[in-house]
Amino acid sequence: MENDVKEQFDAVSENYDGERRKLVPGFDDFYGTATYFAESIMDTPRILDLGAGTGLFSAFILKKYPDARVTLLDVSDKMLEVARDRFAGNDNVRYVVADYCTSGISGTFDLIISALSIHHLEDDDKKRLFENVYAALAPHGMFVNADQHLAESSRYAERFEGYWRDYVDRFEHSREDMDRLMRRRQLDKEAKLSDQIQWLRDAGFQTVECVYKHALISVMVAEKSSG
Numbered sequence: 001m002e003n004d005v006k007e008q009f010d011a012v013s014e015n016y017d018g019e020r021r022k023l024v025p026g027f028d029d030f031y032g033t034a035t036y037f038a039e040s041i042m043d044t045p046r047i048l049d050l051g052a053g054t055g056l057f058s059a060f061i062l063k064k065y066p067d068a069r070v071t072l073l074d075v076s077d078k079m080l081e082v083a084r085d086r087f088a089g090n091d092n093v094r095y096v097v098a099d100y101c102t103s104g105i106s107g108t109f110d111l112i113i114s115a116l117s118i119h120h121l122e123d124d125d126k127k128r129l130f131e132n133v134y135a136a137l138a139p140h141g142m143f144v145n146a147d148q149h150l151a152e153s154s155r156y157a158e159r160f161e162g163y164w165r166d167y168v169d170r171f172e173h174s175r176e177d178m179d180r181l182m183r184r185r186q187l188d189k190e191a192k193l194s195d196q197i198q199w200l201r202d203a204g205f206q207t208v209e210c211v212y213k214h215a216l217i218s219v220m221v222a223e224k225s226s227g
């Protein structure tokens with residue numbers, strides 16, 4: 001992973017949460033659907049949030065599983081600092097500053113979740129990560145990846161980009177925020193949904209479903225066993 005990703009997110013950590021609704025089309029449905037489908041047979045599931053940032057996705061999940069033991073992993077210590085404030089007093093939440101691409105995944109989890117993070121990886125690294133996620137899940141485990149994706153055709157790649165720009169333009173942004181956003185956007189390396197479904201299957205997942213899709217964003221769930 002380029003250091004740029006860490007630097008870019010370190011720089012926006014304090015304003016990050018306030019901006020999200022202005023940048024993620026269908027914000028409530030996106031996180032709401034991801035949370036709805038994130039299921040565990042355990043009452044106190046062990047959860048790993050990859051690229052947890054300020055803990056936004058984990059906050060939704062903790063409303064569903066208040067006693068979950070959650071590990072927030074992110075390469076940006078500044079983003080995790082905001083998460084520490086968010087979950088202050090919850091001793092079941094722990095924080096790991098690491099690059100999940102190079103550090104691998106240690107431990108066993110019932111649920112591995114990720115939102116808007118894995119699209120920063122090169123495709124080969126995404127494939128390797130999916131294998132590592134599969135290996136780190138308990139036999140009944142599930143992976144939920146809520147992320148941006150690439151359109152299946154170049155024509156729709158352009159249309160998705162236009163759709164997103166039109167959405168973002170509906171809100172006020174400072175020049176500085178816009179410049180930062182566009183610099184971050186240049187680091188994106190989205191993959192097609194069809195490819196990601198295949199890579200998840202190749203990694204060993206028995207059941208793979210796209211449970212939500214809104215132009216360029218989607219929620220994929222992958223279950224280790226077919227149950």
Ligand SMILES: C[S@@+](CC[C@H](N)C(=O)[O-])C[C@H]1O[C@@H](n2cnc3c(N)ncnc32)[C@H](O)[C@@H]1O
Pocket residue numbers: 001005006009050051052053054055056057073074075076079098099100101114115116117120
């Ligand atoms: C757009 S933010 C998403 C944060 C949070 N998941 C959410 O839904 O708001 C992407 C996060 O992924 C982190 N990230 C990107 N690549 C990473 C990597 N290889 N290892 C660890 N964290 C990574 C960034 O530092 C950033 O905090």
